[in-house]
Amino acid sequence: MTTPAVRPPPRSYIDRPSPSGLAEVLELILDKGLVIDIYVRISLVGIELLTIDARIVVASVDTYLRFAEAVNRLDLTQTQTHGLPELMDDLREGGARSKTKGALQGAKEKLGETLNARNGADGAQEDEEAELRPRERRYRRGGP
Amino acid sequence: MSPARRPGARMGTSVYDGHPLPGPRYVYGIVPSTAPVPARLRGVGDPAGRVSLVAHRRIAAVTSGVQRGQPMGTPADLRAHANVLNTLVTSAPVLPMRFGGVVADQEAVVAELLARHYDTFTGRLDRLDGHEQFTIKGRYVGDIALREVLAADPEAMRLREFLRGRAGGIWRPESIRLGELVARALDRTKLANTDALIDALAPHSAAIAEHATSAPDSAVQAAFLVRQPRRPGFERAAEELGRRWHGRIRLRLVGPIAPFDFAEPPEGDEPWACLPVCLRFPLPRCAASSG
Numbered sequence: 001m002t003t004p005a006v007r008p009p010p011r012s013y014i015d016r017p018s019p020s021g022l023a024e025v026l027e028l029i030l031d032k033g034l035v036i037d038i039y040v041r042i043s044l045v046g047i048e049l050l051t052i053d054a055r056i057v058v059a060s061v062d063t064y065l066r067f068a069e070a071v072n073r074l075d076l077t078q079t080q081t082h083g084l085p086e087l088m089d090d091l092r093e094g095g096a097r098s099k100t101k102g103a104l105q106g107a108k109e110k111l112g113e114t115l116n117a118r119n120g121a122d123g124a125q126e127d128e129e130a131e132l133r134p135r136e137r138r139y140r141r142g143g144p
Numbered sequence: 145m146s147p148a149r150r151p152g153a154r155m156g157t158s159v160y161d162g163h164p165l166p167g168p169r170y171v172y173g174i175v176p177s178t179a180p181v182p183a184r185l186r187g188v189g190d191p192a193g194r195v196s197l198v199a200h201r202r203i204a205a206v207t208s209g210v211q212r213g214q215p216m217g218t219p220a221d222l223r224a225h226a227n228v229l230n231t232l233v234t235s236a237p238v239l240p241m242r243f244g245g246v247v248a249d250q251e252a253v254v255a256e257l258l259a260r261h262y263d264t265f266t267g268r269l270d271r272l273d274g275h276e277q278f279t280i281k282g283r284y285v286g287d288i289a290l291r292e293v294l295a296a297d298p299e300a301m302r303l304r305e306f307l308r309g310r311a312g313g314i315w316r317p318e319s320i321r322l323g324e325l326v327a328r329a330l331d332r333t334k335l336a337n338t339d340a341l342i343d344a345l346a347p348h349s350a351a352i353a354e355h356a357t358s359a360p361d362s363a364v365q366a367a368f369l370v371r372q373p374r375r376p377g378f379e380r381a382a383e384e385l386g387r388r389w390h391g392r393i394r395l396r397l398v399g400p401i402a403p404f405d406f407a408e409p410p411e412g413d414e415p416w417a418c419l420p421v422c423l424r425f426p427l428p429r430c431a432a433s434s435g
Contacts, residue, residue, distance in 0.1 A: 012383060033408070071293075071304050
């Protein structure tokens with residue numbers, strides 16, 4: 001880990017986004033909280049999609065190829081950092097879609113489009129983060 | 145609490161409106177029945193439902209009305225769900241429910257939700273009292289993670305040079321090998337970064353829930369349950385880490401928010417404070433209250 005010798009000017013080194021932006025909200029509440037399944041007596045259109053989407057897994061070979069592509073594009077003579085965001089876009093947009101598209105994926109895209117379409121109106125920031133990525137939690141256990 | 149006690153439970157019902165609420169109830173979470181609900185607080189649905197408590201003894205469900213057949217799960221609904229809970233947690237402990245839970249009617253909220261799980265809910269609310277959640281996410285700045293991986297792995301660098309400008313390019317088998325090396329190295333880097341994040345913030349946290357994320361530019365992500373008096377120390381520690389990682393990992397701190405990651409113990413129905421979720425640094429307070 002390197003610490004820059006010259007201290008840059010920003011007042012804070014961390015961002016404090018509002019928890020009400022769509023990207024943050026998705027991160028916060030998707031798949032979280034108590035489940036009251038036995039109490040749910042009405043099926044609500046749309047909600048199942050969200051739950052399923054969170055568990056979609058991207059095929060690894062596809063991912064590897066995209067990483068290789070990104071590394072190949074990397075210009076090592078340049079010190080400026082760029083390119084990874086493009087890779088991220090590729091990984092989100094293209095990779096999974098091209099080879100692993102299935103019913104779930106289709107549903108996810110549909111939902112993603114809905115979210116994106118609404119999003120402009122909502123003025124939420126950084127919605128590229130709102131993509132529904134595979135999510136799991138692991139809890140740390142005690143001990144060294 | 146068994147369903148046999150339902151009549152008694154119904155008698156214990158009190159609703160802030162003063163009159164029974166008609167129709168199915170969307171449930172946001174559980175709070176103490178004394179929790180203040182801002183009159184202007186609006187919930188899910190279009191038009192947005194008015195948020196009100198359905199109480200049973202010491203606890204209450206935070207609810208609003210929904211109409212049958214009304215499409216839900218829109219971005220506005222997601223935001224409303226989070227907003228209701230994040231608002232309430234500023235003045236009372238909150239046990240968040242997962243997005244999308246609807247109970248048949250007000251009576252069922254009392255009998256099937258509150259009365260049946262009364263002891264569980266009161267126990268968890270007591271343990272969450274005085275705590276807030278903060279979520280921290282870190283992303284690599286630009287392509288710095290890829291550069292680090294290449295710099296540290298001669299084989300990856302060699303493969304890259306081999307593939308560059310060669311016919312067939314990305315479709316050669318060497319590409320998969322290179323991508324695999326990079327992906328694995330990134331995973332190791334993320335793990336090390338996550339360890340550093342947790343080491344830095346654990347002394348200020350009551351519990352930690354780590355999020356594994358597959359997003360390639362995501363460096364770290366975890367949720368922290370923080371006792372209110374420890375919040376300044378927690379925020380200072382986060383800021384210090386942000387300074388240390390400046391130019392390499394950009395940190396985002398969201399909170400205070402409702403304890404979405406700590407509503408449920410990882411397994412079983414035990415009080416979470418006694419479970420592994422308490423992690424390496426168990427809360428003295430938890431330890432005291434549980435035993």
